[in-house]
Amino acid sequence: MPSKKEVVTMFKRNKRPQDLSPTKASFRSLAIYAKPHKLTFAAVVVCALLGIAADLFQPYLVKIAIDDNLMIGKNDFSALIMICLLYGGLSISSMFFSYIQNNLLQFAGQSIVAKIRKDLFQHIFKQSMSYYDKTPSGSLITHVSSDTETLNQFFTQVLLSLVRDSMTLIFIIVLMYHLDPMLTLYSMIVIPIIVLIAVGFRTYMRKTYQLSRSKLSQMVAFTAENLSGMHLIQAFHQEKEQMSRFTDKNTGYFRANLREIRTSVLFNRSFDILGNLSIAFITWVGGIAVFDKAIEFGVLYAFITYIRQFFQPINNITQQWNTLQSTQVSMSRIWNIFSAQPEVQDKEVSELIPLVNVQGDIQFDHVHFGYQKDTAVIEDLDLHIAPGEMIGVVGTTGAGKSSLISLLCRFYDVQGGAIRIDGIDIRDISQTDLHRTIGLVQQEPYLYAGSIFENVRMFDPAISRETVIEACKLVGADALITRMKDGYDSRISERGSGLSAGERQLISFARIIVFKPKVLILDEATANLDSQTEQLIQTALNIVAEGRTSIVIAHRISTIMHADRIIVMSHGKIVEEGTHAELLARQGIYEQLAHHSQGSHASENEANGRMSSIG
Numbered sequence: 149m150p151s152k153k154e155v156v157t158m159f160k161r162n163k164r165p166q167d168l169s170p171t172k173a174s175f176r177s178l179a180i181y182a183k184p185h186k187l188t189f190a191a192v193v194v195c196a197l198l199g200i201a202a203d204l205f206q207p208y209l210v211k212i213a214i215d216d217n218l219m220i221g222k223n224d225f226s227a228l229i230m231i232c233l234l235y236g237g238l239s240i241s242s243m244f245f246s247y248i249q250n251n252l253l254q255f256a257g258q259s260i261v262a263k264i265r266k267d268l269f270q271h272i273f274k275q276s277m278s279y280y281d282k283t284p285s286g287s288l289i290t291h292v293s294s295d296t297e298t299l300n301q302f303f304t305q306v307l308l309s310l311v312r313d314s315m316t317l318i319f320i321i322v323l324m325y326h327l328d329p330m331l332t333l334y335s336m337i338v339i340p341i342i343v344l345i346a347v348g349f350r351t352y353m354r355k356t357y358q359l360s361r362s363k364l365s366q367m368v369a370f371t372a373e374n375l376s377g378m379h380l381i382q383a384f385h386q387e388k389e390q391m392s393r394f395t396d397k398n399t400g401y402f403r404a405n406l407r408e409i410r411t412s413v414l415f416n417r418s419f420d421i422l423g424n425l426s427i428a429f430i431t432w433v434g435g436i437a438v439f440d441k442a443i444e445f446g447v448l449y450a451f452i453t454y455i456r457q458f459f460q461p462i463n464n465i466t467q468q469w470n471t472l473q474s475t476q477v478s479m480s481r482i483w484n485i486f487s488a489q490p491e492v493q494d495k496e497v498s499e500l501i502p503l504v505n506v507q508g509d510i511q512f513d514h515v516h517f518g519y520q521k522d523t524a525v526i527e528d529l530d531l532h533i534a535p536g537e538m539i540g541v542v543g544t545t546g547a548g549k550s551s552l553i554s555l556l557c558r559f560y561d562v563q564g565g566a567i568r569i570d571g572i573d574i575r576d577i578s579q580t581d582l583h584r585t586i587g588l589v590q591q592e593p594y595l596y597a598g599s600i601f602e603n604v605r606m607f608d609p610a611i612s613r614e615t616v617i618e619a620c621k622l623v624g625a626d627a628l629i630t631r632m633k634d635g636y637d638s639r640i641s642e643r644g645s646g647l648s649a650g651e652r653q654l655i656s657f658a659r660i661i662v663f664k665p666k667v668l669i670l671d672e673a674t675a676n677l678d679s680q681t682e683q684l685i686q687t688a689l690n691i692v693a694e695g696r697t698s699i700v701i702a703h704r705i706s707t708i709m710h711a712d713r714i715i716v717m718s719h720g721k722i723v724e725e726g727t728h729a730e731l732l733a734r735q736g737i738y739e740q741l742a743h744h745s746q747g748s749h750a751s752e753n754e755a756n757g758r759m760s761s762i763g
């Protein structure tokens with residue numbers, strides 16, 4: 149068994165000792181999160197103890213009233229009133245302690261879960277792109293939201309029940325034994341049956357729970373996928389097909405849920421039956437004992453009340469069985485996320501080389517890379533880009549252009565060779581430094597739900613409004629923004645819907661100006677634009693590229709024809725290199741691409757012309 153220190157270390161390092169099962173390891177890690185709240189938990193136990201004592205003393209008071217007053221015909225009204233007042237006082241105290249105990253537990257549970265959620269979010273953020281390639285975002289959403297919520301239920305329901313109900317059980321047995329040891333033994337006959345039922349149901353219930361969680365996760369993943377691909381679905385009239393696929397997933401979840409509920413109801417009801425049978429049995433055995441004057445009537449009354457109270461906590465505990473199962477499943481899923489190590493990691497701080505006064509010299513030195521180890525996407529690629537140079541990258545679909553950029557941004561690590569900025573291997577630079585140096589504009593720039601102002605400065609409070617406005621003026625976005633009702637405070641919805649593709653692109657250019665990266669990458673940034681907007685973006689691009697090393701990937705030759713140098717990629721290699729004129733003269737792949745691009749451009753212009761004449 150690993151020591152506590154070892155568990156703490158393993159959790160921090162996200163490692164699991166070999167001899168610890170995933171469930172044990174995940175509960176151990178939960179205990180680490182709970183540790184700072186140990187005083188709160190101790191206070192909960194004290195409140196629970198006092199509450200239970202107040203609850204359980206009540207039947208005993210009634211027994212005293214029956215046996216010491218009513219049954220012997222003692223007309224002591226003041227004693228009876230005392231008992232009633234005491235009974236009322238106990239009820240109020242029980243409520244008071246239960247209130248305090250619930251509040252304390254909720255506070256501790258919510259704090260623990262908030263911390264786990266924060267760490268989980270942070271951990272997911274640290275993951276490399278390869279992790280997101282493999283993990284559907286919908287399932288991550290489920291883990292961060294509903295799995296952590298299950299943990300909250302564990303603290304506020306399961307733990308409470310385990311503490312309060314098991315203590316209640318012990319107290320009841322002690323009180324029953326004190327009243328009559330023989331009847332207590334009779335009442336305990338059902339215990340082995342309870343254990344048998346619990347063990348029998350355990351595995352089956354966990355399976356049904358796991359199934360319903362995985363169905364839920366699949367459904368959420370499918371919904372998230374559809375929401376992000378809504379344009380495509382509508383454009384291809386896929387609503388019916390997607391609806392039918394959703395219905396399958398929904399039905400799967402519905403069935404799994406029903407199965408889980410059926411099992412749980414059956415499980416809980418079997419305890420109810422056992423409880424009622426025990427009461428009937430004790431009424432019979434105890435009744436005979438009262439007739440035989442072996443016990444007093446008040447004792448039988450208290451006994452029957454205690455048996456009812458005895459089954460209540462058992463019922464409570466078994467009702468929590470489900471949550472306990474779900475906590476196990478949720479915790480191991482959260483644990484799995486925590487134990488995922490980012491493939492791209494910074495070196496130790498002492499080994500990192502700070503990137504200062506960046507010139508923007510980039511070198512791809514015999515770079516080799518594949519998403520799967522045995523399929524190369526970039527093969528032995530050599531490329532040197534001088535500071536301030538603008539490189540255009542063209543090539544057929546799947547040639548590896550975007551992959552090259554992903555490697556420069558270190559979304560993935562090269563498998564062979566090296567990429568250097570100003571002569572420093574990017575693996576020796578912190579990712580923060582690297583990403584500060586590189587500004588990336590993609591085909592679909594990501595815009596957050598929020599104001600335009602916040603979107604340009606990316607929620608960085610250090611960037612002033614003046615800087616944002618200046619940047620927008622520079623790239624030609626100011627006019628369109630000031631035309632909007634709330635100007636820079638106009639709110640845009642998620643992904644920037646409400647703005648045209650060109651407008652979104654201009655905003656992302658303004659970001660580049662604001663964040664001043666030394667290297668600028670444009671990945672198909674003009675692909676979605678009509679030729680008129682492309683002109684606007686082209687002008688903005690020339691302004692943004694000024695004084696920066698720029699890499700521009702484009703399908704349209706018009707976007708890169710003025711670049712200092714153009715490289716043509718095919719099957720992960722550079723196959724042609726030179727200026728626009730040089731490459732045309734060579735009459736190779738570039739010339740063919742230019743030919744196609746011109747053709748499609750001409751027909752696009754024609755189409756635009758037709759549209760405007762129709763308009």
Ligand SMILES: Nc1ncnc2c1ncn2[C@@H]1O[C@H](COP(=O)(O)OP(=O)(O)OP(=O)(O)O)[C@@H](O)[C@H]1O
Nearest residue numbers: 281519520525543544545546547548549550551552
């Ligand atoms: N995340 C990924 N996981 C696995 N394979 C990938 C991934 N991204 C790209 N690929 C594969 O790598 C190859 C190169 O893709 P890449 O996107 O770099 O090409 P590209 O030249 O940018 O193409 P396009 O012009 O169509 O955008 C393709 O065969 C593609 O299927």
